[in-house]
Amino acid sequence: MGVPKKRTSRQKRDQRRAHWKATAPNVGTCPNCGEPVLPHRACPKCGQYRGKAVQKGTED
Numbered sequence: 001m002g003v004p005k006k007r008t009s010r011q012k013r014d015q016r017r018a019h020w021k022a023t024a025p026n027v028g029t030c031p032n033c034g035e036p037v038l039p040h041r042a043c044p045k046c047g048q049y050r051g052k053a054v055q056k057g058t059e060d
């Protein structure tokens with residue numbers, strides 16, 4: 001395996017990380033109640049996933 005010969009300077013390290021930016025989480029909307037839901041997860045409000053009730057939601 002390659003081993004770095006020199007320690008990366010603070011400038012080079014920070015230049016590399018300057019391109020790393022936080023991105024907004026990709027959220028969809030529940031087709032049942034319209035609440036924002038994370039992908040591959042049951043809706044936190046109505047507890048439905050792909051049109052079926054899979055868990056008890058907090059319907060208020």
Ligand SMILES: [Zn+2]
Nearest residue numbers: 030033043046
């Ligand atoms: Zn829902």
